[in-house]
């Protein structure tokens with residue numbers, strides 16, 4: 107999204123970005139930018155700071171309050187005050203006018219890469235369900251702080267059940283997610299694995315407290 111009130115500059119920016127393969131949404135004012143951003147959910151926003159109506163800095167603050175979209179401010183000249191204010195308002199980077207298109211292109215690509223790699227990072231390094239804790243990055247599992255000796259498949263089943271957050275997973279759900287089967291898989295492979303997992307997780311595998319069967323539906327994990 108390009109937020110720029112001067113038509114010539116908007117045209118130059120849009121033409122350059124479209125040539126680079128981006129789809130460009132143009133906004134002439136901050137008001138327009140804020141309303142368009144709700145429908146268009148842009149991947150990156152270029153904001154001119156000197157706008158009629160809402161100031162560019164307020165556009166940056168409003169966008170930042172509700173979204174982690176990369177924001178690049180475009181300042182009129184190498185005005186260090188504008189640059190600092192833009193970054194403090196929540197912008198990720200800046201370019202100064204007159205800008206070199208190649209430099210702008212490089213900065214946009216850097217922002218998109220950063221956003222993509224953050225989105226790909228695991229959200230948490232440990233996930234817990236009551237006394238049961240897993241560490242997905244190292245495939246370790248613990249109960250009451252004691253490590254559980256799980257096979258890779260046992261770990262993956264436990265992980266799916268924890269990530270389900272208390273919801274029931276059917277045998278088919280588990281087959282698809284852990285074994286990668288379609289719908290026609292053999293549910294007994296799941297039942298066997300659950301039996302082994304219970305023998306490691308539960309005090310009494312015959313009376314499970316955590317990994318419970320919901321008859322006719324599947325399994326769920328209780329804290």
Ligand code: CA
Nearest residue numbers: 111154156157
């Ligand atoms: Ca302007």
